[in-house]
Amino acid sequence: MSSASGSYYIPHQAKWPIFGSIGLFLMLGGFAAKLIGVGAGGFFMVLGALTIVGMMFGWFGEVINEGISGIYDAQAERSFRWGMIWFIASEVMFFAAFFGSLFYVRMYAVPWLGGEGTTGVGEYTGQFLWPDFAPAWPTNGPAHVGGEFEPMGAWGIPALNTLILLTSGATVTWAHWGLLKDNRPQLIKGLIATIALGFLFVSLQAYEYYHAYTELGLTLGAGIYGSTFFMLTGFHGMHVTIGAIFLTVVLLRALRGHFDSQHHFAFEAAAWYWHFVDVVWLGLFIFVYWL
């Protein structure tokens, strides 16, 4: 058994995790304080966020240097890969909570508010409060929370964004092919294209949000439609941004010649993450924008 685990690298002491904990504590504690109106909250929030950024630089830098020094054997690289895969799985479930909410609201909650499915159980409370509510989607509920709004159409920017993200999935794969052939120019060009498409996507999303807020009356407060729309697309946009930053770091490392066809875990992790945000977007396009 010695051969398998004998060379497995176990770091001695790790100074960075505690900075992560302190940073998270400050950031979330500060955010919470800000929410309840404590003036200093915002300061601690920013301080915490900066601590986390510093922690990431330090921690990842350490791991990258170790990787370059050749300390990680094939088994250690497998550990990283498995770790990334199950991290993405947990992210999938985070989105599942919001998709599940959307489905539940559309299939059950809104129809029930309008009195459907009451056979044999009498009337629901909602019908006494809002007897005239006719269930439909999109809706901001029987009380028209947030006022009049127009839903976001599917075939303008969202369709274009679908095309952009799908293309970026192809370019990142092309970059991967380049990497596997040790063709660095192809890797770098592919990464640049992917990152550019990613940031283009985010910019168009930002424009779409601006359009929604200023012209459509569609806000986070626009009832359940606004809630599900902005929370789903917002968390997705956040993940696209993170993914694009991740790819940028990979690009900078590629420019420094960190990767070859055998050792490129960071590239693969970024690519998997990118495909994950891509697939989530397809779900969004179909269920949030289109149907």
Add this chain to the structure above:
Amino acid sequence: MATVADTHDTHHEHGPAKGWLRWVTTTNHKDIGTLYLTFAFVMFIVGGAMALIIRAELFEPGLQFVDPHFFNQMTTLHALIMVFGAVMPAFAGFANWMIPMMIGAPDMALPRLNNWSFWLLPFAAALLVATLFMEGGAAASGWTLYPPLVLQTGDALPFTIFTVHILGMSSILAAINIIVTIFNMRAPGMTMMRMPMFCWTWLVTAFLLILVMPVFAGAVTMLLTDKFFDTSFFNPAGGGDPVLYQHLFWFFGHPEVYIIILPAFGIISAVIPTFSRKKLFGHNSMVYATCVIAFLSFIVWAHHQFTVGMPVPAELYFMYATMLIAVPTGVKVFNWLATMWKGSMTFETPMLNALGFLVLFVLGGFTGIMMSQAPADFQYHDSYFIVAHFHYVLVGGAVFGIFAGLFYWLPKWTGVMYDEKLGKLHFWLSFISMNVLFMPQHFVGLAGMPRRIPDYAVQFTEFNALSSVGAFIFGVTQLLLGYIVWKAIRGEGEKVDGEVWEGAKDHGLEWNLASPPPYHHSFEGIEIKERD
């Protein structure tokens, strides 16, 4: 690759770092296991103190010591602290200590991440306990944090929500580490089906954590945005539905109860064979039963919501699906019984606790089957019967499982045998007081006493008084546990060899190492035998 081999050799000569910073920066699975267990014990005492406030108030009818709002804060924090602060970290401590030693690995697969998983916990706990001192007090909605009630929480609300986020992160990172360790770090010859049950149950638990903790995080995020950012997820006026929260919560919450009990199953599956001097009966069927239980746990969540209003076909579905869980659970219980059958049994403290587990968990399981029946549940729902049920599975199951594992592996960790007399005394006091504490709650519950209430009708007085007496005995008994463990850590006791228990080497790789195992252990030269 010569450089790699050199680095590795120097590592093995390293002992722990000097000074208190050792514990902050450690990447060693044994250190981190100790940290988890210590943290869990502290939280067990804190959460226990809250339980004693509850029981003191309920000793007799009327309002004695605390006002109702504070009482509700106690029930909420007691549950959150016991579940996320005591039981789950205790099992994570066992996982850290034992999984690498059981599968023949040098350490956990991702040692730095391991450090972070633990060190998130004290910060989350600090945030949660701090909410008690905020304007409006801590959350008083019960640990389920149901809206709209929880949205009436004062300043504590966002802090409570972020606590859940940090706890969830910690659990997910720990779960990722355990899965990667088991998939990638097993010694050659340690096939999946040869793995001890404890590794199997933790593997399945880790998957449950990865799949459900993010859903809980999403649900509380919606609470946050509903309160502070104008969303309408749980507001019918805007087209949302508070019942949606309940679905999200219990989609997490039901697998969560298996997250709490499965590692205990693993411990019991290690202890019973050792003290019966037989192999575990039906090892493979135990593995399959664990997987089936985990799968079923995902599709039964709405049995927590029978009375909330659901279409009748949904009630029927959730009722029958829930009853199915009794089948794989029964497989486990009968396997444990069959393991003991004709064994040469001895009754050291770990075995006593394992048997206590068996009795108490089966009792709790039976009341669970009673509640799975939707029509009957309309009577039981939100009564003290429910409180009795889940304390039988949580205290009788999970906590007695932890006791069993603690006494089983403590000599391995410390190198000395704990005080057997005191260990047995701790078991009997815990076992008897636990029943005095929770058994009467079945009766008052069936008679109609609601849960989460600081005052009650006078006819429930005797049983409540009895229950409170049991609670205080149980609570004080746990200080004895601390004393026993402290003595063992100090090295007071008979020195033990690597095997510790007679014939233990047949039951797990960990018994092949010295007691205590070296800071960086190695399995060189140890052969992994066939399981027959």
